[in-house]
Amino acid sequence: MYTQALDLPEPVSAPANGIAGNNVSASGAQGAAVHPLQAPSAAHAAQHAAQSARFEATLDADGKIEPRDFMPDAYRKTLLRQMSQHAHSEIVGMQPEGNWISRAPSLKRKAILLAKVQDEGGHGLYLYSAAETLGTSRDQMLDALHSGKAKYSSIFNYPTLTWADVGVIGWLVDGAAIMNQVPICRCSYGPYARAMIRICKEESFHQRQGFESLMVQMQGTAAQRAMVQDAVNRWWWPVLAMFGPPDADSPNSAQGKRFGIKRISNDDLRQKFVDATVPQTKVLGVSLPDPALQWNAARQCHDYGAIDWSDFWNVVNGNGPCNHERLATRRKAHADGQWVRDAALAYAAKQEQRSMKEAA
Numbered sequence: 001m002y003t004q005a006l007d008l009p010e011p012v013s014a015p016a017n018g019i020a021g022n023n024v025s026a027s028g029a030q031g032a033a034v035h036p037l038q039a040p041s042a043a044h045a046a047q048h049a050a051q052s053a054r055f056e057a058t059l060d061a062d063g064k065i066e067p068r069d070f071m072p073d074a075y076r077k078t079l080l081r082q083m084s085q086h087a088h089s090e091i092v093g094m095q096p097e098g099n100w101i102s103r104a105p106s107l108k109r110k111a112i113l114l115a116k117v118q119d120e121g122g123h124g125l126y127l128y129s130a131a132e133t134l135g136t137s138r139d140q141m142l143d144a145l146h147s148g149k150a151k152y153s154s155i156f157n158y159p160t161l162t163w164a165d166v167g168v169i170g171w172l173v174d175g176a177a178i179m180n181q182v183p184i185c186r187c188s189y190g191p192y193a194r195a196m197i198r199i200c201k202e203e204s205f206h207q208r209q210g211f212e213s214l215m216v217q218m219q220g221t222a223a224q225r226a227m228v229q230d231a232v233n234r235w236w237w238p239v240l241a242m243f244g245p246p247d248a249d250s251p252n253s254a255q256g257k258r259f260g261i262k263r264i265s266n267d268d269l270r271q272k273f274v275d276a277t278v279p280q281t282k283v284l285g286v287s288l289p290d291p292a293l294q295w296n297a298a299r300q301c302h303d304y305g306a307i308d309w310s311d312f313w314n315v316v317n318g319n320g321p322c323n324h325e326r327l328a329t330r331r332k333a334h335a336d337g338q339w340v341r342d343a344a345l346a347y348a349a350k351q352e353q354r355s356m357k358e359a360a
């Protein structure tokens, strides 16, 4: 899972996340790179113009940009920010539900939850690999996460208080993620688009298992139904905020659209999500905590109440209920895994030595 808020600007100025310099990986494929101290010659200027024209033509034709193709710095930077924030969200997103694996109410629920949380870890790995093709290493991206420079989805800074929260996360959080992520399957950057196709299939399972779990709980006791309703009440507004700030306050959106990275605006995605979710609440038998929510016959969609953006920004800026805990757990997991990385590197070095000996 993940969120739209992925495309939030970093708190520090460029190079965010250790972004690679100007077209590092592209220069080899595109011809001689310009030395930073060397004045660009007319030939270089002409080459740059031709590369830019090819890039624009690919976007116009709805084609794919691949890692070795020329891309403008702004494109590389925007993608790296979004993809790394997306990857971070996947792995931090393992925590709120991971807390419930040992407390799942049955073997079946435990097996489902284990599979889901493992999927999220896998999504992080696909996305780090895809982001590395932009010229920034996984270590650099993880350093940015662990030092607090890089963002991840704010939704994971809320606590999972009851078992119903696990179902609501699957239903609403993964549901919102699907709404956001399906358009990314058509994103202009090939590695990101291809990673998203598999991720979206797995997210569909996440959403369905959450809904099914809640259906079972809603057929249980009055206390179980109240627990589900309470979880829905707590998650609804943070989930709506997952789609990111209103279009009017989203300075990155226009460029994201031009680059073929962002296909549908934050507000349009949010509206689609509300319209898709309301009928599901009727099937479940829960209400949404929004007195202003009603069908608008003229607009042919639902009106909904105002989102408290001050709460959203408060959490983005590190002051949510679980920000500190999530980051501390992530840092500890990374430190605890150091021996695995060391062992893998030692094994790779041994293998290399052996193959060099054999070749000699």
Ligand SMILES: [Fe+2]
Binding pocket: 001, 120, 174, 177, 202, 203, 206
């Ligand atoms: Fe998911």
Ligand SMILES: [Fe+2]
Binding pocket: 001, 002, 090, 119, 120, 123, 199, 203
């Ligand atoms: Fe995911």
